[in-house]
Structures are given as structure tokens and as C-alpha cells.
Amino acid sequence: MSYLIAAYAITLVALAGYARSLQRERARQVVSLQPTSGGDPANGGP
Structure with missing residues (x-):
């Protein structure tokens, strides 16, 4: 059963x-x- 846990973790x-x-x-x-x-906040700038 541990191999299922290992495969899940790797995934x-x-x-x-x-x-x-x-x-x-x-x-x-x-x-x-x-x-x-x-720098324009309306355009998603910082």
C-alpha cells in the first residue's frame, strides 16, 4: 500500500x-x- 502513497506524493x-x-x-x-x-494601476502595473 505504501507504493500508492509514494506514487501520489510524486504526482x-x-x-x-x-x-x-x-x-x-x-x-x-x-x-x-x-x-x-x-506604473499604471488600471493596467495592472505596479
Whole structure:
């Protein structure tokens, strides 16, 4: 039964890493889409 727990844990770790990489890629795309002058809260700037 322990192999099921191990497989579940490995799957969770893999999904977490995959989601983190997707978020990092999305954040990088959003930053690249923003104008360099930026800073407008209405446009999602800082």
C-alpha cells in the first residue's frame, strides 16, 4: 500500500513543479507585455 502513497506524493510534487513553471512563464509574458514606463494601476502595473 505504501507504493500508492509514494506514487501520489510524486504526482503531487510533479504537478506542483509544473504549475510553478507555468506561473513563472505567464508572469514573464505579462512583464514583457507591459510598457517599460508602466506604473499604471488600471493596467495592472505596479
